[in-house]
Amino acid sequence: MLKFSNEEFEKIKINGESFYKSITEVYCPYFKEKIAFNAQGLEHLKYKYRGKSRLEQDQYMRFKLINLAPEVIKISSSLQGIWETKKFEHIKVHSRLDKILKNVTYYEFIAIIKRNRVKIIIKQIEDGKRIFWSIIPFWGMNRETMTRIFHDGNPEED
Numbered sequence: 001m002l003k004f005s006n007e008e009f010e011k012i013k014i015n016g017e018s019f020y021k022s023i024t025e026v027y028c029p030y031f032k033e034k035i036a037f038n039a040q041g042l043e044h045l046k047y048k049y050r051g052k053s054r055l056e057q058d059q060y061m062r063f064k065l066i067n068l069a070p071e072v073i074k075i076s077s078s079l080q081g082i083w084e085t086k087k088f089e090h091i092k093v094h095s096r097l098d099k100i101l102k103n104v105t106y107y108e109f110i111a112i113i114k115r116n117r118v119k120i121i122i123k124q125i126e127d128g129k130r131i132f133w134s135i136i137p138f139w140g141m142n143r144e145t146m147t148r149i150f151h152d153g154n155p156e157e158d
Contacts, residue, residue, distance in 0.1 A: 016063025
């Protein structure tokens with residue numbers, strides 16, 4: 001189990017948020033376009049979904065590794081996974097947010113950089129702009145068997 005103090009957590013979180021906010025977009029060779037780093041991606045690093053905060057350990061690892069996300073996107077010329085679904089998304093319509101059912105696609109890029117295995121998720125709502133959605137430490141531990149497992153679940157929450 002990862003151990004850190006409240007001060008270490010706050011320092012990593014503040015530094016991670018600051019780094020994230022310094023990135024606006026990164027060119028991805030796979031899509032041949034720029035990927036946006038917007039407020040939605042930052043919110044997703046802190047929350048599993050609206051109103052459900054991530055565990056501090058989860059946030060700590062994501063913010064500690066966030067500096068790898070632009071690097072992975074910059075070198076990604078092949079896709080490792082894709083997941084398509086329909087989901088209710090908050091979409092701005094006439095100056096208000098509405099929940100509208102939309103086609104959503106999640107793209108996965110996996111890389112080993114600086115001895116860290118990470119999975120980067122890019123999200124696209126219908127034919128909209130692709131945005132950075134998440135960074136996931138590639139390995140997890142099964143608490144019962146103490147064996148390594150892949151993070152393989154719902155990209156909306158991972």
